Amino acid sequence: MTTTPLKLFNSLTRQLEEFQPVHPGEARVYTCGPTVYNYPHIGNMRAYVFADVLGRTLSFKGYKLTHVINITDVGHLTDDADAGEDKMEKMAAERAQSIWDIAQHYTEAYWADVKALGIRQPAKWTIATEYVPAMIDFAKSIADKHCYELDSGLYFDVTTVADYGRLARAVTEEGEGRIDEVEGKRNAADFAIWRKTPPGEKRQMEWDSPWGRGAPGWHLECSVMSGQVLGFPFDIHTGGIDHREIHHPNEIAQNQAFCCTNGLDVPANSGANIWMHNNFLVERSGKMSKSAGEFLRLQLLIDKGYHPLAYRLMCLQAHYRSELEFSWEGLQAALVRLKRMVMAWERLAQTPPKTAGSPTAMEQILSNHETAFAGTISEDLNTAVALTVFEELLADKKISSDFRLDLLRKFDAVLGFEFDNLSRTDLRIRPKAATITEAEIEAVLTQRKEARAAKDFATSDRLRDELAAQGVEVMDGDPLGWDWKLGE
Secondary structure (H helix, E strand, O other), X not given: OOOOXXXXXXXXXXXXXXXXXXXXXXXXXXXXXXXXXXXXXXXXXXXXXXXXXXXXXXXXXXXXXXXXXXXEOOOOEEEOOOEEEEHHHHHHHHHOOOHHHHHHHHHHHHHHHHHHOOOOOOOEEEEHHHHHHHHHHHHHHHHHHHEEEEOOEEEEOHHHOOXXXXXXXXXXXXXXXXXXXXXXXXOOOOXXXXXXXXXXXXXXXXXXXXXXXXXEOHHHHXXXXXXXXXXXXXXXXXXXXXXXXXXXXXXXXXXXXXHOOOOOOOHHHHOXXXXXXXXXXXXXXXXXXXXXXXXXXXXXXXXXXXXXXXXXXXXXXXXXXXXXXXXXXXXXXXXXXXXXXXXXXXXXXXXXXXXXXXXXXXXXXHHHHHHHHHHHHOEOOOHHHHHHHHHHHHHOOOOOHHHHHHHHHHHHHHHOOOHHHOOHHHHOOOOXXXXXXXXXXXXXXXXXXXXXXXXXXXHHHHHHHHHHXXXXXXXXXXXXXXXXXXXX
């Protein structure tokens, strides 16, 4: 375990805090996962890259990590502000498909993106529909003191817990402005714990409860699943910054009610010691919204020929609490940087270890690099600077290649690129729509190299032009041999 204290920004207290585990030597983390009614866009995936780096950092620091990510397959409404139709039911109706088939399809699509981005598997995926009986029991335990029943369902009275909305810092006399009015609600910010199926309707997902047949509220799910698997209080709860305003304050209120805790001056009373949120990914064309129809999916980046780890690097180049702008130019720049790192790694792996030199001096240099990396990643996951430290070690020829690789692998375990399994050819831009094969490109390049060696520049130019006509750009200046990329 590295000695540098791990400091994390707690959204609840709005300050950096040293990580102090609830259970010595352990780290228990819950991450709000996707609602599987559609494909995740790349902004959604930034949240899981961030949570992955957090988990990897905790492992790097020597903690036994238990990381849980939920899959919401019921209960989340079309408006995060507790209004509208159930997203899952709505999509199933639009597609004329079983809601279970919808959930399975989009869960598998999300898991494919998780794998492509090098995100580690959590200790457990919690599926909301598997916890409905536990959700009913949870609601029963808090109903008498904290809830009231309306024709539309069971509602939580936010005035029954201390410091409601402190996480969002958005409480006004009128309550949360984004929450739609529901007839009979005592307070504007009150939210549904259980939603009754309206008379004359039937949902594909509905269960019997003391408050009528229906489905759980979205906020209830995360309280139940996090508490059931990790126990209250657990260490860290993560999610996108959009959850900080309504979803997480409502979770906290439920946790306070269930655990019979008091005000939020004591963070553990919220159910988690630390609440962490990544900022938005923004894109100027407006294609980050699923409501727009076509939106930016990871698969779109892959179809255009970009390796998904270029997007991971793009995320890590910015601090998780900073807004990050997506552009194709920015993605291309991240790909170029990743390629340089891979090329340097390949060169290093082929370099014989040094047999001379002072071991003591080498150990001191290695220690300096490790201290620098541990210091930056321990300062609220400063991946932008940690990447620079990684590159400095990669280029430090004062250290024998074997010692350098050993330490670089420790750093890579935090950054998550798996450089041992990544090659320069993996990073070539080759759009899905391209018709020419890699073997055909390599055959023409071999002919072109032979022509240039024979100083037959006319043939060399002709072959280059033939490749260009098929969308292949040959990069003659590549110091490790000609490389190429395919345009669209």
